[in-house]
Amino acid sequence: MCGIVAYLGNKSAYPIMIKGLQRLEYRGYDSAGVALLNGSLTIIRRKGKVKDLEDFAVGKNLSGTVGIGHTRWATHGKPDDRNAHPHLSGNGRLTLVHNGIIENYDTLKKALEKLGHVFHSETDTEVLVHLIEEIQTRDNLVIEEAVRVALQKVVGAYAIVVIDKEDPDKLVAARKASPLVIGIGTDDFYIASDATPIVEYTKKVVYLNDEEIAVVKKDGSLQIFTISNEMQKPHIQQLDMELERLEKEGFDYFMLKEIHEQPRTIADGMRGRMNAEEGWIRLGGVAEYVNKMSKAQRFIIVACGTSWHAGLIAEYLFEDLARIPVEVEYASEFRYRNPIITENDVVIALSQSGETADTMAALEMAKEKGALIYGLVNVVGSSIARLTDAGSYIHAGPEIGVASTKAFTGQLTLLTLMALKLAYLKGTITNSYFHELLTELENIPAKIGKILQNAEQIEYIAGEFKGASNALYLGRGYNFPVALEGALKLKEISYIHAEGYPAAEMKHGPIALIDENMPVIVIANNKSAYEKIVSNIQEVKARRGVVIAIVEEGDEVIKHIADYTIEIPATEEPLSPLLSVIPLQLFAYYIAILRGCNVDQPRNLAKSVTVE
Numbered sequence: 001m002c003g004i005v006a007y008l009g010n011k012s013a014y015p016i017m018i019k020g021l022q023r024l025e026y027r028g029y030d031s032a033g034v035a036l037l038n039g040s041l042t043i044i045r046r047k048g049k050v051k052d053l054e055d056f057a058v059g060k061n062l063s064g065t066v067g068i069g070h071t072r073w074a075t076h077g078k079p080d081d082r083n084a085h086p087h088l089s090g091n092g093r094l095t096l097v098h099n100g101i102i103e104n105y106d107t108l109k110k111a112l113e114k115l116g117h118v119f120h121s122e123t124d125t126e127v128l129v130h131l132i133e134e135i136q137t138r139d140n141l142v143i144e145e146a147v148r149v150a151l152q153k154v155v156g157a158y159a160i161v162v163i164d165k166e167d168p169d170k171l172v173a174a175r176k177a178s179p180l181v182i183g184i185g186t187d188d189f190y191i192a193s194d195a196t197p198i199v200e201y202t203k204k205v206v207y208l209n210d211e212e213i214a215v216v217k218k219d220g221s222l223q224i225f226t227i228s229n230e231m232q233k234p235h236i237q238q239l240d241m242e243l244e245r246l247e248k249e250g251f252d253y254f255m256l257k258e259i260h261e262q263p264r265t266i267a268d269g270m271r272g273r274m275n276a277e278e279g280w281i282r283l284g285g286v287a288e289y290v291n292k293m294s295k296a297q298r299f300i301i302v303a304c305g306t307s308w309h310a311g312l313i314a315e316y317l318f319e320d321l322a323r324i325p326v327e328v329e330y331a332s333e334f335r336y337r338n339p340i341i342t343e344n345d346v347v348i349a350l351s352q353s354g355e356t357a358d359t360m361a362a363l364e365m366a367k368e369k370g371a372l373i374y375g376l377v378n379v380v381g382s383s384i385a386r387l388t389d390a391g392s393y394i395h396a397g398p399e400i401g402v403a404s405t406k407a408f409t410g411q412l413t414l415l416t417l418m419a420l421k422l423a424y425l426k427g428t429i430t431n432s433y434f435h436e437l438l439t440e441l442e443n444i445p446a447k448i449g450k451i452l453q454n455a456e457q458i459e460y461i462a463g464e465f466k467g468a469s470n471a472l473y474l475g476r477g478y479n480f481p482v483a484l485e486g487a488l489k490l491k492e493i494s495y496i497h498a499e500g501y502p503a504a505e506m507k508h509g510p511i512a513l514i515d516e517n518m519p520v521i522v523i524a525n526n527k528s529a530y531e532k533i534v535s536n537i538q539e540v541k542a543r544r545g546v547v548i549a550i551v552e553e554g555d556e557v558i559k560h561i562a563d564y565t566i567e568i569p570a571t572e573e574p575l576s577p578l579l580s581v582i583p584l585q586l587f588a589y590y591i592a593i594l595r596g597c598n599v600d601q602p603r604n605l606a607k608s609v610t611v612e
């Protein structure tokens with residue numbers, strides 16, 4: 001996690017740093033800091049958000065056309081001013097920002113202390129800047145060479161940008177397992193953890209690869225070489241990202257904007273990939289692998305967080321429609337439990353950011369074992385997108401709110417297309433059902449639009465429960481993972497404890513918790529298990545529980561049993577999660593707002609978890 005931004009050129013660096021850090025705040029917001037080079041080094045660091053840094057900077061010398069900035073998600077050392085980046089070398093000559101974890105920092109620190117280095121923070125980053133200083137001074141090296149030698153001694157993950165005060169016309173950047181993008185301006189350079197701070201200035205970018213070091217200079221040159229000192233030719237790419245899509249567009253929070261964007265993002269995810277009338281699905285990124293996929297012994301889906309929930313729904317889709325056995329794994333567990341993977345397996349990574357460290361590591365392991373690896377990500381050019389054999393982008397546009405919404409429905413849309421494509425190839429569903437599902441998929445954006453028009457009712461119900469301390473979410477079949485997702489949304493942004501359960505499992509534990517203070521949210525729009533869900537609702541009511549039910553439009557049965565019903569349009573069961581999750585996103589959003597929470601930046605969380 002953590003966000004990095006850097007600038008070298010002729011413009012004033014400070015405003016570029018601040019704007020860039022604000023765009024990267026989704027990566028962490030425990031502290032923020034900048035270093036500016038203006039003859040001497042000015043370093044300003046502050047616990048809290050970028051806004052706190054800005055307030056703190058008022059009245060200070062903020063001049064300088066070279067700068068590095070950082071927004072932190074704490075790993076080593078608590079979030080305070082002392083541990084905030086940039087960190088300074090002992091001789092005051094070098095300063096750096098870092099995203100990642102130096103795993104052997106303790107050993108390095110002890111060795112450096114023996115050599116007389118004194119540390120002022122608890123961070124692994126300060127150890128790294130001292131290590132570079134030690135090597136530079138000992139061997140009298142230019143900064144890029146000192147960085148290269150130092151990184152050979154480092155175990156772990158890093159994206160860094162370094163300033164050397166004595167070499168003021170250059171910046172040195174390096175990466176391993178944490179992302180870094182270099183933007184090439186007309187006569188300047190921008191460096192950042194992702195392209196969002198860069199797009200405003202240039203669309204020409206180079207994504208740094210693992211174990212590469214880049215040197216950008218005021219004379220306009222860009223040099224890339226590896227840690228083992230091999231020169232690399234920079235691969236310049238064109239960014240496909242619009243600045244307007246990074247703004248809030250009149251919504252109070254990015255999360256609300258992103259919830260409301262879903263009719264469009266789902267349509268974008270389908271665009272050019274299917275035609276219901278003509279009855280075809282084309283997924284460019286997998287075209288040459290689709291036969292292999294249809295013959296796969298099994299699919300293993302690896303993911304974290306909300307993406308893992310999308311994976312659980314995919315299990316229903318692939319098994320139900322395409323009859324392919326599926327296992328869905330938390331990437332963090334999968335990578336450490338010596339799993340059995342064969343060449344006949346297809347391993348699918350689901351990730352909004354394309355940078356989640358555990359998901360990356362799980363994929364790398366699967367690749368080594370010979371499985372076909374397929375990535376379904378949102379962020380174009382991200383690490384997972386570049387690692388996989390095949391992949392598809394979900395085209396949801398930048399997702400800034402930490403709690404994932406439109407990326408989730410984007411993933412579901414693409415997973416549905418994949419399952420239908422494979423089902424068609426394998427002949428596991430009838431032609432008419434294939435056509436019905438495709439046609440209905442095209443109707444989904446408009447149906448979500450209809451649910452969004454009902455936001456006021458959901459806001460009202462949220463108001464009734466804003467004081468709750470616990471909540472239970474129940475669902476069955478395709479909608480069981482939606483219950484998990486609804487509970488996750490509520491807990492991550494409103495800090496109300498919530499659990500998702502398969503409705504029938506309620507009897508094996510959670511039923512003991514039910515009383516008149518416990519809202520029970522039941523996703524009841526399934527057609528197949530409808531009677532069973534009605535019975536589950538009766539069971540909750542019999543224990544004086546308060547039921548909020550998500551039902552199909554026109555449902556007359558549940559309306560008379562549940563305390564509140566939220567109607568959503570009818571749809572085909574495999575597509576029902578695309579609709580049922582929308583009121584749950586809104587419900588969590590409104591409760592969090594009513595409780596005064598910052599929904600875009602919930603405490604302790606980060607959007608992109610690039611540490612394990």
Ligand code: G6P
Nearest residue numbers: 304305306307351352353356404
């Ligand atoms: C973090 C985010 C979640 C996200 C998860 C997985 O926990 O806060 O919203 O679902 O990471 O991230 P990914 O980018 O791999 O989908």
